[in-house]
Amino acid sequence: DAGVTQSPTHLIKTRGQHVTLRCSPISGHKSVSWYQQVLGQGPQFIFQYYEKEERGRGNFPDRFSARQFPNYSSELNVNALLLGDSALYLCASSLLTGDGVADTQYFGPGTRLTVL
Amino acid sequence: QKEVEQDPGPLSVPEGAIVSLNCTYSNSAFQYFMWYRQYSRKGPELLMYTYSSGNKEDGRFTAQVDKSSKYISLFIRDSQPSDSATYLCAMRTYSSASKIIFGSGTRLSIRP
Numbered sequence: 538d539a540g541v542t543q544s545p546t547h548l549i550k551t552r553g554q555h556v557t558l559r560c561s562p563i564s565g566h567k568s569v570s571w572y573q574q575v576l577g578q579g580p581q582f583i584f585q586y587y588e589k590e591e592r593g594r595g596n597f598p599d600r601f602s603a604r605q606f607p608n609y610s611s612e613l614n615v616n617a618l619l620l621g622d623s624a625l626y627l628c629a630s631s632l633l634t635g636d637g638v639a640d641t642q643y644f645g646p647g648t649r650l651t652v653l
Numbered sequence: 654q655k656e657v658e659q660d661p662g663p664l665s666v667p668e669g670a671i672v673s674l675n676c677t678y679s680n681s682a683f684q685y686f687m688w689y690r691q692y693s694r695k696g697p698e699l700l701m702y703t704y705s706s707g708n709k710e711d712g713r714f715t716a717q718v719d720k721s722s723k724y725i726s727l728f729i730r731d732s733q734p735s736d737s738a739t740y741l742c743a744m745r746t747y748s749s750a751s752k753i754i755f756g757s758g759t760r761l762s763i764r765p
Binding site: 595645647 | 657661752758
């Protein structure tokens with residue numbers, strides 16, 4: 538079975554530009570979450586989507602937005618890129634929302650974004 | 654103060670040694686505790702998942718949770734060079750959906 542897939546693998550942008558990252562969850566998984574991992578740090582939660590609705594949001598500015606499509610794939614959009622947005626962006630999928638349930642999240646390989 | 658504290662290492666041990674990795678946390682509402690392994694330029698891979706306090710064993714890996722001390726550990730027995738990676742502790746509350754809080758990771762190197 539295919540795991541979580543993300544595209545592109547690498548991306549180089551300049552300050553002020555916009556970027557769209559894509560994620561396809563494991564087949565049958567309805568929940569997708571996005572994380573930002575800065576070099577040398579653990580992942581930080583950005584968003585969770587379940588059944589196309591936002592179910593959770595981390596402490597990130599409004600420049601970050603996301604959506605989930607009917608096939609449960611997801612996009613993360615970042616506007617007005619800053620140098621500090623350079624990071625590995627991880628997508629994770631799970632069967633359920635995780636509300637009160639031991640629900641495992643499976644991570645994709647990530648998209649490495651460099652902002653110059 | 655960070656919600657989850659983890660010694661960044663690096664930690665270098667000889668092959669076959671027992672490895673002990675630890676995290677402390679401040680939020681007493683955390684109930685689900687996880688350890689992820691992350692190889693260079695890869696996404697995190699779930700190793701162990703524990704609910705509340707106690708021990709859980711899976712092959713060469715043992716996870717321990719002490720909620721009274723707000724302290725979790727991962728032990729690796731008979732360590733192998735292939736265990737060389739960054740190990741991330743992670744945890745979440747009962748009701749906070751997928752908002753997993755990660756430690757900063759410990760870089761582990763097993764010397765052949």
